[in-house]
Amino acid sequence: MSIVAVFYFAVITKEASCCPVCHEELGMIGTRERVRWKANYVQHKLLIRRLYCENCHKIHHEIPDCLVPYKRYEADVIEGAIEGKPANELGVSDNAVYRFRCWWGAVETYFSDILEMLAAKYDVSFGSPPTFREAVRAATNSNNWIFAHRLSTCSGVCTK
Numbered sequence: 037m038s039i040v041a042v043f044y045f046a047v048i049t050k051e052a053s054c055c056p057v058c059h060e061e062l063g064m065i066g067t068r069e070r071v072r073w074k075a076n077y078v079q080h081k082l083l084i085r086r087l088y089c090e091n092c093h094k095i096h097h098e099i100p101d102c103l104v105p106y107k108r109y110e111a112d113v114i115e116g117a118i119e120g121k122p123a124n125e126l127g128v129s130d131n132a133v134y135r136f137r138c139w140w141g142a143v144e145t146y147f148s149d150i151l152e153m154l155a156a157k158y159d160v161s162f163g164s165p166p167t168f169r170e171a172v173r174a175a176t177n178s179n180n181w182i183f184a185h186r187l188s189t190c191s192g193v194c195t196k
Contacts, residue, residue, distance in 0.1 A: 046083040047100050055089040055096065056179035062087035062096060072102065073109045075127030080110075104172050105181055109136075115168040140168075143182065147171035150180050 046067075053062045065088045072080045085098040102110050109128065116126045117136035123129060151162050151174050162170050175181050 043078075043080045044083075045080055047085065047098065049085075049098065053087055053096075053098060055092060055094065056177055057094055058089060058092040060089055060091040062089050064088075065095070068097065070097075070099075070103065071108060073113070073128075075113055077127070099176065101169060101173065105176055111169060111172065114140075118168055144171075146182060147175050150175050150178060154178060 054060065055062055064085050066086045067083045068086055070082045070084045072082055074080060082100070082103075087096045087098060088094075089096070099105060102112070104111050104114055107114060109132065113126050113128060114136045117123075117128070117133040118140045123133045126133065148166070148171070151166050151171060154174055155161060162174070
C-alpha cells in the first residue's frame with residue numbers, strides 16, 4: 037500500500053452540541069487530528085472538535101457523518117463493503133472488506149436494538165430497513181457505541 041495523497045480539512049459547525057450522557061450543552065476545549073481513508077488509499081486528515089461537559093465532566097469528539105467511530109475508512113467505503121460491493125470497486129483490499137463485513141455482522145443486531153429502543157422512547161421513525169448511517173449515528177449520538185473488537189473475530193460471523 038502506498039499513500040497517493042494527503043489532504044487536511046477542518047470540521048467546523050455552528051450548531052450547538054449537547055452531551056449524549058446528561059444532555060447539557062458542551063463547550064469546545066480544542067481540536068484533535070483524525071485520519072480518514074478514502075477509496076484508493078487517499079488520506080484525509082480532519083481536525084475534529086473536542087468538547088467538554090461541565091455537568092458530567094466527560095470529553096466528547098464531534099464526528100462528521102463521513103466517519104464511523106473507531107474506523108479508519110470513511111463511511112461510504114464501509115457501507116459499500118457491507119452492501120456487497122467488491123474490494124476493487126471500493127478501492128480497498130479484500131482483507132479490509134472482510135473485516136468490515138465481520139464487524140457489521142457482529143454489531144448489526146445490537147444497532148437494530150438501539151434503533152428500536154430510540155423509536156419507542158422518542159416516538160421517531162427510521163428507514164425500513166434502516167440505513168447503515170442511521171444505525172451508526174443513532175448508536176453514537178445516544179452514547180450506546182460499543183467497542184466490538186472482541187465481537188468481530190470473524191469466527192462464524194461472516195465468510196470470505
